Amino acid sequence: MRVAALWFPDWPVQAADLDEEVAPGVVAGPVAVAANHHVEVCNGPARGAGVRRGMRVRQAQAVCPELVVLDANPERDGAVFGAIADSLDDVASSVEILRPGLVIVDLAAAGAFHGGEDRALEMLIDATARAGVDCLVGAADEIATALIAARHAGRGAVVAAGESREFLAGEPVGVLIAEAALGVDARLVEQLGKLGVRRLGELAGLPRGQVVTRFGQAGAKAQSIAQATPDRRVAPELAVTELRVGLTPEEPIERVDAAAFAARQLASLLHGKLDAAGLVCVRLEVVAEFTSGQRLERVWRTREALDEEATANRVRWQLDGWLSTARAAEAGGIGRLELVPVEVAPPEAGELFGARTSDEQVRRAxxxxxxxxxxxxxxxxxxxxxxxxxxxxxxxxxxxxxxxAPRGTWPGRIPGPLPARLGGGMNHPASRFYLVSAKDEPVIVTAEAELNAEPYAAKWGAYVYRVAGWAGPWPVDAQWWTAEPGSRVARLQLVGQADGEEVQRAWLLYFARGAWRVEAAYF
Known part of the structure; x- marks a missing residue:
């Protein structure tokens, strides 16, 4: 499989220019799109002046006084991009929109038809060429790799067949959250950085079991991307005809407002069927049959399950784009409209009360x-x-x-990354930990806050571990007035490995009253 990803950087800014929402030439200067008084998207000149995503609008205007601020308009972004995606139909048969500003194409099929991959890529770029519109292209064997390749070095990249993993190895871990369509949690990337994992090659080389244990399915997904694991095809044909819904209007749809009403009505019908079947839709095909006999189709995919409002929005964006094109004007109005959920799935288990749980529902429960x-x-x-x-x-x-919580520097606090699992408490029987030297003598903390001998082996419950490394001890001076006279309290980080196990385990130990306890574990 070969996939091409076409990425239109700062698409909301480009969409505003194409829709003539701003005066000609304005986007050549600093422009930002804002929602809820925060910058959502900014173009290159704005970034060069110091404007960043997430920045408050007032702060952005203080940094760049000449900044032009536009209101976010998802409907405009989707409708304008739908019209651009339509131009790809003349080049490729399998086209899938991931979001406004990002589309993927089955490059293998397009290359076979047009006589080569390079020729197909050239035709794809030419098909989307518009005045003032930037487009970067990435190509690879997998969808995720192609998305990352489109952002490579700010100019895109074509990854040769079979070389995806080598290409990804040098990419920073931060690229996983640069593109929302990859669906990687920003907190996961932050934790990886604290652990010293800086490149995707380092993430790919970690033991799978430890990644899943530490980070769950989110970590497994990120590692699969880093390992260039083969994924699905672009816009595959799936048999879900029993969930298809359609609408034949009394009069052909020729206006955008009529299209919006039909989109809302069909979305309600579709989600009624999905709810009855206990499913959610993650990939939706919009089909429009015009009175002239022309049939247009477009597949939309989302990172999260589509709810009724999201479905209606995407249908409205697509119909707006079709009705605004010269091709649709020649074809007449829409005489038949259908929605086909080409990919469905059960609600994710992580969603506590179903696929479309609101905060209010959680509060009531x-x-x-x-x-x-x-x-x-x-x-x-x-x-x-x-x-x-x-x-x-x-x-x-x-x-x-x-x-x-009270603010403070807390000198001597345990540095990150913090252990993943707390113990049962210092007095819990399962917290008892025994540490011995090579001479089988107990290892304790002396009055000088040092170990009396080098740790050689450890025993925790029924398991025995050979010590692979340690750090500390560090005296614990907090609440010294509550300790018994002459008592020594300290912490120690310890790494051990049991016979027959391929993985190492790590603990944060607490020494008090002459004995060790497990305060927390790093697994």
């Missing part, structure tokens, strides 16, 4: 549980101040407003 069990029985964690691990997480009743 939690309130019912609290009414039965008590307010203090439904707790949520929040960051707290402290030096250790357990004391930096505070559990508070759901919905209860409390003062923010």
């Amino acid at each position: 939690v309130a019912r549980v609290q009414s039965q069990l008590g307010v203090d029985k439904v707790l949520v964690p929040r960051p707290a101040g402290g030096r250790g691990v357990a004391e930096r997480v505070e559990f508070v009743p759901y919905g209860e407003a409390r003062d923010p």
Whole structure:
């Protein structure tokens, strides 16, 4: 399989220019698109002046006084891009829109038809050429790799067949969140950076089991991208005809407002069927049959399951684009409209109450549980101040407003990355940990806050580990007035490996009253 990804950088700015929302030549200067008083997208001149995504509009205007700020308009972005994507139909048969400003094409089929991959790529670029519109192209064996290649070095890249993993190895981990269509959580990338994983090649080389254990399915997905794991085809044909919905209007649809009404009506019908089947739609095909007999089709894909509003929006964007083109004007009005969910799936397990849970639904559900069990029985964690691990997480009743955690530098606090699993507490029997030297003597912390011998082996429950490394000990001076006279309290980081195991394990140990306890584990 070969995939081409066509990426239109800063698409909302380009869409505003194509839709003549701004005066000619304005986008040559700094322009930003904002929503909720924050910058969502900014063009190259604006970034050169210091404007960044997420920045408050006032701050952006202070940084760049000549900045032109436009209101976000998803309907305009989708409709204008739908018209551009239509021009690809003359070059490729399998075209799929991931979002306004990003489209993928089955390059293998297009190359076979046009006599070569290079020729097909050239024709794809020519088909989308518009005055003032920038387009970068990436090509690879997988969809995810092609998306990353389109952003490579700010000019795109063509990855030769079979060389995806070598290409990805040198890419920074941050590219996983540069493109929202990849569906990688920004918090995961932040954690990888704290662990010292800087390149996709380093992520690809990590043991699969440890990645899944530490980061769950989010980590497995990110590693699959880094390993160039083969994925699905572009716009594959799937048999879901029983979920298809259609509408034949009394009069052909020729106006955008009529198209918007039909889109909302069809979206409601479609999601009624999906709800009855217990499914959600992640890839939707919009089919329009014009009175002249012409038939237009377009596939939209989203990173998250489509709800009724999102479905209606995409249908409206597509119909707006079709009705605005000269091709549609010659074909007459739309005499038949259909929605085909070409890819469906069960609701994700991570969504607590289904695929379209709102915050209000969650609050109502939690309130019912609290009414039965008590307010203090439904707790949520929040960051707290402290030096250790357990004391930096505070559990508070759901919905209860409390003062923010005290700010402070907390000298001597445990540095990140923090352990993934807390122990059962210092007095819990399962927290007992035994550390011995090569002479089978107990290893303890001396009065000088040093180990009396080098750790050689450790015993935790029924398991015995050979010590592979350690760091510390570090004296714990907090609440010294509560300690027993002459007691020594310290922390130690320890790495060990059991016989017959291929992976190493790590713990944060706590020494008090002459014994070791497991405060937290790094696995």
